[in-house]
Amino acid sequence: MNKVLFFAHLRDAVGEEYVTVDASGKTVAELKADLAAKYDLARMETIMTAINEEFVSNDEVIAEGDEIAFIPPVSGG
Amino acid sequence: MNKVLFFAHLRDAVGEEYVTVDASGKTVAELKADLAAKYDLARMETIMTAINEEFVSNDEVIAEGDEIAFIPPVSGG
């Protein structure tokens, strides 16, 4: 299984800090599309993705146990 | 009379923190030349001058009571 973390406005939209799904074998792009449809998320092209705390591309393939985080444009500082 | 202040290597060369002279009516350049001769001071072209705590030009005329300071290249910071 995979833990999928949401932050900032995505967390508000999903209504959860994280969800647990089985995403192994999927690409990041596929998981994004699944979740965008399920939670009615817009503008997913503005969202970065991290796997196990490192940024990855949309074509990265998710492995069993990976922690995935969807990262809206950051605004720290 | 006029108080003339020396700093840094000029103070070392003159051996005094200040001297009292009558310089009223003289230009800064004239006072510089007088003191350079008296104390054997070299490279006076590297020395700036302040009257009453403001930088002045070599052609400034000194008035009675003015406090004059000779200011070597600064090295604060």
Next chain:
Amino acid sequence: MKFYEIAKEPINIQSVIDKVVQREAGAITTFIGTVRELTDGKKTLFLVYEAYEAMAVKKLAQIGAEIEQRWQGARVAITHRVGRLDIMDVAVVIAVSTPHRADAYEANRYAIERIKEIVPIWKKEHWENGEEWVGNQLETVAYPSGKPEAGDINE
């Protein structure tokens, strides 16, 4: 010593500076980001910062490593606060020491710009008539590949 931190309590600025003091350094610069009351004429009441903490610490450390590679002899410490911050509270402190002063300014500036690019921290502005996550409505940034576009991100 933890050079890169996410803090839930007020940041002690001096303690961040102390981390970068070194015998070889003649210059230390700090950047202190504070909560400003007015942004584009709109009055902020308070902010809430949220972080993906474990990754944020890693990314701050990455920025420090980038700086130490690019500016010889630099040492870096960064603490970013999360939670609710009021006007004039300190959100981030970046301290950089270098042998010579020009580098200390440049490297410090680099750090804050990189924080705004790659560190997973978000700011929610609260005004009298609403609240909003900063960055989510502007739609000025897109990540077609899914990750930051800068060329020098280490993965």
Next chain:
Amino acid sequence: MKFYEIAKEPINIQSVIDKVVQREAGAITTFIGTVRELTDGKKTLFLVYEAYEAMAVKKLAQIGAEIEQRWQGARVAITHRVGRLDIMDVAVVIAVSTPHRADAYEANRYAIERIKEIVPIWKKEHWENGEEWVGNQLETVAYPSGKPEAGDINE
């Protein structure tokens, strides 16, 4: 509040920063000049700073006024220490706050460069085999008119 000071005791960095905190500012930069052990491979034991104190305070204030004129909304505080300083001691602290961060870096950098041009403070280096006022042997600077050559000095 004294925004521009010559100090005979160690400088409290936080207290200099506190002077520039303002509701309108989102950024504070500080420059902290420390005594470096090695300069051009030569080992410094300690330094002695001397100031023409009354004029130095005036010139620091002038630099602050120049900055507040050039960078909208800037606030500036500067403390420079005099006397004997050991390695890693703090010689100068410059704090600048501005609404936006780019200005805070630029204005702070301007302050340290101006200090090195017009503020009557001198540094004597003490090494194992001697001592010397910095600047008096290099002969790289001359003041043909008798005063600083920069165009923007207010008198």
